[in-house]
Amino acid sequence: MKHPLTKTALAAAAFASFAVPSFAQDSIYVPLLTYRTGPFAGSGVHIANGMRDYLEMLNQRDGGIGGVKIVIEECETGYDTKKGVECYESVKGKNPVLIGPYSTGITLQVIPKAAVDKIPVLSMAYGLSASADGTNFPWVFNPPVTYWDGASVFIRHVIQAEKGDLKGKTIGLIHLDAPFGKEPIPVLEALAKEYGFTLKLYPVPAAQMQNQGSQWLAIRRDKVDWIYNQGWGAMNPTAVKEAVKNGFPIDKLVGVWWAGGDDDARAGEAGAKGYKTLNFHNTGADFPVMQDILKHVHEKGLSQAKKEQVGENLYNRGVYNSMLIAEAVRTAQKITGKKAVKGEDVRRGLEALNITEARLKELGMEGFANAVKVACDDHNGHNKVFVSQWDGTKYVKASEWMDPMKSIVRPLIEAEAKDYVSKDAGWPKRTEPCEKG
Amino acid sequence: MFYRESGQFKKTYAADMAVFPILQDRIGIAIILFVAAVIIPLFGSTFFISSVMIPFLVFSLAAMGLNIVTGYTGLISLGTGAFMGVGAFACYKLTTIFPNVNIIIWILASGFFSAAIGALFGLPSLRIKGFYLAVATLAAQFFLEWCFVRIPWLYNYSASGAIQVPQRTLFDLPITGANATPVTRYLVLLGIVVFLTWIASNILHGRIGRTFMAVRDMDIAAELMGIRLLPAKLMAFALSSFYCGVAGAVMMFLWYGGGEAADAFNIRQSFNILFMVIIGGLGSLIGCYFGAALLSAVPLILKFGFPAMGIAIGSQTAEHINHLFVGSLIIFFLIVEPHGLARLWQIMKQKLRTWPFPY
Numbered sequence: 113m114k115h116p117l118t119k120t121a122l123a124a125a126a127f128a129s130f131a132v133p134s135f136a137q138d139s140i141y142v143p144l145l146t147y148r149t150g151p152f153a154g155s156g157v158h159i160a161n162g163m164r165d166y167l168e169m170l171n172q173r174d175g176g177i178g179g180v181k182i183v184i185e186e187c188e189t190g191y192d193t194k195k196g197v198e199c200y201e202s203v204k205g206k207n208p209v210l211i212g213p214y215s216t217g218i219t220l221q222v223i224p225k226a227a228v229d230k231i232p233v234l235s236m237a238y239g240l241s242a243s244a245d246g247t248n249f250p251w252v253f254n255p256p257v258t259y260w261d262g263a264s265v266f267i268r269h270v271i272q273a274e275k276g277d278l279k280g281k282t283i284g285l286i287h288l289d290a291p292f293g294k295e296p297i298p299v300l301e302a303l304a305k306e307y308g309f310t311l312k313l314y315p316v317p318a319a320q321m322q323n324q325g326s327q328w329l330a331i332r333r334d335k336v337d338w339i340y341n342q343g344w345g346a347m348n349p350t351a352v353k354e355a356v357k358n359g360f361p362i363d364k365l366v367g368v369w370w371a372g373g374d375d376d377a378r379a380g381e382a383g384a385k386g387y388k389t390l391n392f393h394n395t396g397a398d399f400p401v402m403q404d405i406l407k408h409v410h411e412k413g414l415s416q417a418k419k420e421q422v423g424e425n426l427y428n429r430g431v432y433n434s435m436l437i438a439e440a441v442r443t444a445q446k447i448t449g450k451k452a453v454k455g456e457d458v459r460r461g462l463e464a465l466n467i468t469e470a471r472l473k474e475l476g477m478e479g480f481a482n483a484v485k486v487a488c489d490d491h492n493g494h495n496k497v498f499v500s501q502w503d504g505t506k507y508v509k510a511s512e513w514m515d516p517m518k519s520i521v522r523p524l525i526e527a528e529a530k531d532y533v534s535k536d537a538g539w540p541k542r543t544e545p546c547e548k549g
Numbered sequence: 550m551f552y553r554e555s556g557q558f559k560k561t562y563a564a565d566m567a568v569f570p571i572l573q574d575r576i577g578i579a580i581i582l583f584v585a586a587v588i589i590p591l592f593g594s595t596f597f598i599s600s601v602m603i604p605f606l607v608f609s610l611a612a613m614g615l616n617i618v619t620g621y622t623g624l625i626s627l628g629t630g631a632f633m634g635v636g637a638f639a640c641y642k643l644t645t646i647f648p649n650v651n652i653i654i655w656i657l658a659s660g661f662f663s664a665a666i667g668a669l670f671g672l673p674s675l676r677i678k679g680f681y682l683a684v685a686t687l688a689a690q691f692f693l694e695w696c697f698v699r700i701p702w703l704y705n706y707s708a709s710g711a712i713q714v715p716q717r718t719l720f721d722l723p724i725t726g727a728n729a730t731p732v733t734r735y736l737v738l739l740g741i742v743v744f745l746t747w748i749a750s751n752i753l754h755g756r757i758g759r760t761f762m763a764v765r766d767m768d769i770a771a772e773l774m775g776i777r778l779l780p781a782k783l784m785a786f787a788l789s790s791f792y793c794g795v796a797g798a799v800m801m802f803l804w805y806g807g808g809e810a811a812d813a814f815n816i817r818q819s820f821n822i823l824f825m826v827i828i829g830g831l832g833s834l835i836g837c838y839f840g841a842a843l844l845s846a847v848p849l850i851l852k853f854g855f856p857a858m859g860i861a862i863g864s865q866t867a868e869h870i871n872h873l874f875v876g877s878l879i880i881f882f883l884i885v886e887p888h889g890l891a892r893l894w895q896i897m898k899q900k901l902r903t904w905p906f907p908y
Contacts, residue, residue, distance in 0.1 A: 148865040188852070188864035193808055194604075195848075201600045202853050220711045221808045224727035240709055289698055291710035291809055298708065317695075319816075528708050535645070535705060538716025538726045 138452050140176065140441055141183045142167060143203040145214050150190035152345040155373050155426055159214065160186065161417035162430020165409045166401075170438055172408040177438055178445045180452055191345075193217040200225070209441055209458040210234050212433065216292045226251035227540050232459040234440070236433045237262075237369060237392065241295060244492030245529035246463065250542045253462045255436065256392050256484045256495035259342070260524060261516030262368050263296035265390060265497045266340050267303045268514050269366065278309040284336040286327060286343065286351055289315035293342050296368075300340070302520055312336060321347040328354040336360075341367040349379030356383030363388060366499065374424045377502040387502040388510065389425075392495065393432040393481045395507045397423030400476030401431070425500075425507050432481060439467055439475075447547070463488055463547035482513050488546035492525075494518050552901040568750055585739055590732045599731035599804075601849055606735075606742045607800045608841035612825040613749055613834065614792030619823070620831035621753060622785035623765030624674050628667075628686040629793050629822045631693035634814030635663040636794025637801040638703045641712050641810075645705060652717035652725055652802065656741065659798040660791040666693070667790020674782045678768075690816055697811035704810070714807035725802045734803045741799060745792065750834055752788065761785050762832075824875065828882050830891025839890035847874060 144167075146160035147153060167184050176182045187199035196218030200211060210232045213219040219239035226233045233252045235243070241260050243252035257265075271278060285300055287293035297313065304311040312334050314327040324347075331339065339360070341351050348371040355365050363386040367376070372389030380387065397406070402422055409415045410422065421427050444453040444461025453461070465486040472478055482496045494516045501510035533539045552573050559565045569575045589602060615629045639662035643655040670689035674682050697703060704710055716726030723729040724737050752758055760781045763771035772778055801810060821844065829840020851867040851874075862870075886892055900907065 149868040186864060188868050190868060193805075193812060197805065198600045198849065198852075201596050205596065216709075217809045217812055220709060221805060224714075224806060228727045242708065290812065294710060295708070318812075531707065532713065535707070535713050536715045536726070538723065538728060 139181050139183045140452060141185070141203075141206055141208050142437060143199070143206070143208045143211065144184060144186045145189050145196055145199050145212060145218065146186050147189045147191045147214070149188060150192065152191040154375060155345060155370075156191060156214075158373070158417070158421060158424060158426035159430040159433070161415060161421065162427040162432075163212075163434045164430070165405050165415050165417065165422075166431045166434035167438065168414055169401075169405045169408045172412065172414070173404055177441045178451055180445075182438075189213075189215060189218060191215050191217075193221060197221050204229050204231060207454060209444075209453060209455055210437060210462070212236065212437070213239070216240075220291075223249070223252055224536070229455075230459075231455045232462055234433075234436065234462065236436060238292075240532075242525055242528035242532050244490060244494075244525050246487070246489045246491040247542055248529045248533050248539075249491060250463075250544045251459060253465075253486060253491045255465070255486050255491070255493045256482075257497055257516060258492055258494070258521065258525070259292075259295040259368065260299040260521045261492075261494050261518075262390050262497065263299040263340065264303065264517035264521055265499075265514050266366050267300070267307065268517065269388075269499050269511060270338050271307070272511075278307040281309040281337045282312060282334060283309050284312045284314055284331055284334070284339045286314040286316060286324075286331070286339055286341050288321070288343050288347055289317045292344065296340065296342055298524060299521060302524070303517075306520075316343070316347055316351075321345060322350050324350050324354050328358045328360075331360065332358055338364045338366070341365060341371045343367070344370050348373060348376035352376055352380035352384050352387055355387075356380045362386045363501070366390065369429070369497075372425050372500065372507065374426070374506070377507070382504070384502055385504040388499050389502075389507065390497050391425070391500045391507070391509075392497050393428055394479060394509060395423060395425045395428055395500065399478070399480045401435075401480065402428075402476075404476060405431070423506075428480075435475065435477065435481070436465070436467075436484070439471075440465055459544070460547045462486060463491070494521060552898070552904075554902075568754060582743070586736070590736060595731050596853075598735050600853075601846060603731070603735055603738060603804045604845045605841055606738050607796055607804050608822065608825060608845050609838050610742050610745060610799065611793055611796035611822045612829060612837035612841050613746065614789045614794075614796060615822050616826050616829075616831065616834070616837050617749070617753070617761070617792060618671075618785050618789035619826060620833065620836075621758065621765060622761040622782065622789075624671075624782065624785060625679065625683040626686045626786075626789065627683050627816070627819050627823065628670060628689035628693070630814040630816060630818035631690040632663050632667050632790040632793035633797025633800065633818065634693060634697055634810060635666045635790070636660060636797035637712065637810050637814065638697065639663065639794065640798035640802060641705075641714075642703065644715065644717065648715070648717075651719065653719065653737065653741070656795060656798045656802060660795040663794020663797070664787040664791040667793070668783045668787040671783050671786025671790075674786065675779055687816075690819055694811060694815060697814065710809065710811070712801055712807045712810045714802050714805075725806070727806065738799055738803045741795065745795065746834065749792070753834065757784065757788075765832075824879055826889075828878055828889055830889030830894075831887075833889070833891035835894065836889050836891030839894065843878075843890065844875065847871065 144163050147156035148160055167182050171182055189196040189199055196215055200222055208231055212234050213222050216238050219235045222233050235254045237257050239254050241258040243249040243254055244258055300311050316324055343351055355362055367389040369390045377384045377387050410419055440458055440461040443464050444457040447460050448457045467484045469483055484493055484495050486493050496513035496515055498509055498513050499511040500507040554571045557572055618624050618626050636659045640655050640659035644652055673685040704712055714725050716723050716728055722733055724733050760776050763776055764781050825840035825844045830836025848871045851871050852864055855862045882889055
C-alpha cells in the first residue's frame, strides 16, 4: 500500500512543479497547435503535416531561419477550445515567437491574452474577422484574407459567371450553425442589397453535420441558383454528396477555402467533378518548394504524411501557413538585426510583412501563392483569392486572382472592431509604434 | 494508530451532530485549506494554477450541482452543461447591463437564473422517472444549446457569437479579463467554491438534504411519511441548477475568459460531469472533488506531465490513451465500486481506524 502511494505522490509532485523547459537562446520556438484527433481530424491531419514539414524542411535545408534553428513542437487540441487553451498556457512560458491557434474558438480565447502575454497571434484566414483592424488589435494578424473578403469574392465570381446581372437570382448560404458559419452573413446581406439578389440561409447545426436532408430539400424548393458553403469538417463532404444527390448543378456550389479538402470533393465521387472552392494558394507538388520538402523531409523519413498527400489542398495550406510564419520571423530578424527573435520582434515582423512576387520566386513558390502585404492598420491585407475547381482527382485553378470588395468589407471590419473594443472596458489602447513595411 | 477517535468525548448534541466529528478530520480539512489557499498560490507554477487547479475547482462545483440532483435525490439529469450555460450567459448579461456591480455578486446571482430554468425543466420529474427523465433533461440540453446560438441578445449581438469577458475588479485588482493573474482568479474561485461547499454541506446534512435522500430511496415511502414530492423534487432541481449555473459563470469568467460559450456547454460537457459524479461517488460531496480531480487531471498528466518528466508520449497518443482510460474507469467503477472513489476513501478511513490491529 505504501509503495505505490509514495510513487503517486512523487509523480504528482513532479507534475505540479514541473519546470517549464527553456530552450537554448539561439533557437526559434514555434509551437504548432494542431489536431490529429477528434471529429475534425480528417482535415486537421493534413494541415498539421504541411505546417510541420515546411518548417522541418527549412531546418534540414537551410539550418532554420537566418541560420537559427527552429524548434517545432506540436500540441494536440482536438479542435477543442478547452484543450487549445491548455496548450496555449503550456507553451506561453517557453518564449514562442507566435501562436497559430488553428481554430476559431481557440483564437477568440487567445485574442485578449495576446497583448498581455506579448505573443502575436497568426490566425491565417480564420478567427475573428474584425481583428484585421490593426489599430485595435495590434497583436492579432489574419492574413491573407478574411471570411468577409471570401464572401465578396464569391459574389464577384457569380457576377462574372452570370454576365453581370444578379437581379432576381437567389443565392443560398449553407453554413455551420456556429460563429464560424455565420461569419459571411453581414457581407452577403450588404451585397444582396447592392446587387439585387435574394439571400437565403440554410444553417446546419453542428450536431447534425452529416444529416443535411432537410436543408437540401429547402434548397430545391427555393430554386436556389448559387450556393456558398461555409462549412468545416464532416459538413463539407456531406454537402457535396447532397448536392450531387439532389441534382444541384455542382459548378454552382462554391465552398469557402476551408471547404476545399480533397476528401470533401471525393465524397461526391464522379458527380463532384466541377465543385468549386475559394483558394489563396495552388495545389500540386510541382513547385520547387514542394520538391524540396519531398527531398529534405520525406526522403529522410521525417514526415508523418504519405508522399502522395504532398500537393493536396489542405497539405499545401499547411505549407502556406508555415511560409507566413517563416517570412514573419525573417522580416523580424531583418528589422531588429537579432538572430533569435522573440514574440515582440515577430509582431513587428508580421506588421511589416511584404511577400512580393520576387520573394515568392526565391522561396520556390512562384505560381503557388500570390503576393501578401500586411500594414500597420490593416492586419489582413485583403489579398487576392481565386476559385479552384475539382477535376475529378484534384483541384485546378479555374479563375484569375480576384480582389475582394474592400470598399464593402473594410467599413464592416472597422465597425465590428469598434464594437468589440467598446464591449471590453479594459481593452488596452495601442501603444506599439507602427512598422513600415 | 494516528487516526482514531478514542478519547474524544462528545459532550453536547452539537458536537455529536458535527459534520467532522473526529479531531483528525478537522485537522486534515484545515491542512487542505491551508495548502489550497497559501501553499499553491505561493509555489504553484502559472501553468499548474491556470490549467490544473482552476479547471479542477470549476468541475468540482459543477459535479456538486449534478450530485445534488442525481446522487442525493436520485433524479438523472443530462442537462448539466446547458444549466451551466444559463449561468454563464446570465452573468454576462448582468455584468454588461450593470457594469458597476461587483462581478462576484453577479456570479452568485447568475445561479438564481439557472435555478429558475432548472426548476422549470425539473417539472416533468414529478411524473416520470429514470430513463424517461433523463430524456426530458436531454431535451433541456438541446433546447438551451439552440437558444445559446440562436438568440443573439444573449451574446449582445456580437458578430463572432462569442462572449467577451470584460475586465472587472475587486479592491482595484482585476479578477476577470486578460489582465487578471491566474493567482487572483484562482483565489477568488477558491473562495466561491469553499463557500458554496460549506452551504451545500449544511443543506444536505439538514432537513432538506434528508428529504432529498428519502425521495431517492423510495419516493412513495417518502410521500407517505409526509414529504411533498413536488416541492422536494423541484427544490432539488433548483438547487442543483444553482450550483451548475455558478459553475458555468466561473468557468466563463474566471477560467476561459470568454469565447464561444455555446460550444463550451454542449452535451459532451454534460456527460463529462456525469462521469465525474459516477467515478467520484454518487451522493457524496467529497466524491465530487475526487471525480473532478481524476477526470480533469488525468488528461493533463498524460499530455503535459509525462513529457515534462521525460517520458516521450505523443500528444495525439495521449489523447487516445485518455479516451481508453476514462472508458475503462467508468466500466470498472460501475462493476466493482458503484459508490465511486468516495466509497474507497471511506473504506480506507475505516481500515486506518483499526490499523495496525484489524479485526
